[in-house]
Amino acid sequence: MIRKNSLFCKIIRIKTSSKFLFLDFMRSFQPKTVECPICHSKGNCKIHASYSRSIIDIIHGKPVYQDICVTRIICESCGHSHAILPDTIIPYSQYGIFFILRVLAEYFTHLKTVASLCEAYNITPSMLYRWRDMFLQNRSVWLSILDQKEQLPKDFIRFLCLMEHFSDFSSGFFRLTGSSFLQSHANPTALFGRKHF
Template sequence: MEHFQPELETCPICGSTGNCHIHDYYGRSIIDFKAGTQVKSELCILRVFCESCRHAHAILPDIIIPYSSYSLFFILRVLGEYFARLYTIEQLCERFDISRNQFFKWLALWKSHKREWLGLLSDAEISDFSFLKNLTASESYSSFSMGFIRLMSHSFLQSHKNPILATPKNARYHQTIFTPDISIF
């Protein structure tokens, strides 16, 4: 984020370039799993404001799933331990302090999003464990994340789809990704 330059970005709502600036910051809690225990952390989230269309946009890091209290890697760890058959569902729920209902929601989301991303044939050929292993071993999870958002209009493991905009000017919510208009690397 230290290299992020909002004045160089194109607004995802109106498409104007050069009209975004830092608007404010807000705190966000996120639950993660570190050193064998559940940890609640506070993050500082940057919001930018587009002078052209008057919309504010939160800039979320990849570890955040919109509207989820749990980090992406917390959920992937739970599912990974399940796919590796390290624990029973009851043991996983106790270990990660989650309900069975929450576990099964995550599992259903995983299966649905994996099938959406890979398609029916590839989904049947690639095990959940292999897909998760490749996903987390990837040098650039961000590339997968951005591709998923562009294709599906929601984040990987996000529990609901985003509303379809009738017109950008009256949008209340919009999810897309900011990508630098210039290369900074």
């Protein structure tokens, strides 16, 4: 799996969807420019296959199911194939990054009760608590790696939402921890990312 950074906008002001940014990124994607995360050779990847999956986006404040077509590339040097996932897509999650951050922002700022949040976004309390716990765990890892002082959850989410380029954070998080922000479990190729530091 190869993570690509396409989320070049402030999440809180976003006027678009995860799918739109995904398509926008893939339009200009060139496999020849990719470095293989397994063998680290450059210029040896080509389009291999694709598969469709659905993501749940947030559009005008409402959950919307969208289909996307994920490209797989193959490295002709080592023979491994990799899915290309821009950072609007969380690996193994049906929910786009905007969706989860929006729910968590409303949760941590106490804009709504858990019951009304779950009803508004068509999620269960256990999903909400799982995202909350993952967010808190990822936040602790990030702050401890950077040796930064503790931040309240709502301050950390505000920091993320107001970033000029969210991709700077998401690519840094992936580089330093070997997995994507808010990803529930690690993927095998992510282990190779750790080699870089």
